[in-house]
Amino acid sequence: MSAGLTSARLGRRTLVLTGDVLGGQLVSIAKVEGFPGFPDGVPGYDFCPMLQEQAVACGAEVMMGSVERIHPQDGKWRLTTGAGGILARGIILATGSTLKKLNVPGEERLTGKGVSHCAS
Secondary structure, eight states: HHHHHHHHTTTOOEEOOOOOSSGGGGGSSSSSHHHHHHTTTHHHHHHHHHHHHHHHHTTEEEEEOOEEEEETTTTTTEEEEEEEEEEEEEOOOOOOOOOOOOTTTTHHHBOOOOOOOOOO
């Protein structure tokens, strides 16, 4: 979302595709630290909607969905999504991350109770 916010603030026509969950892993973080304006940190589930609101206020459009394919077309980029195709002059890839589970006995049951993952 941050890359989309920057693009929109620069006056670019901006579409942010959020994937399945706005904010991804960040929404599960109890305290995001080291971000300007939040000296005591901020919960990820509060921070993500704030970033979205600011990006939209700057002119960005936010849409749930993921890019399935990118290929060049007539000097532009054709993005294929689950909702159809999008033609863009430029793209910013901010792919986020996916946690890798260990798949060991008790991992699911103990997640948040001793087993944790870090989005940083």
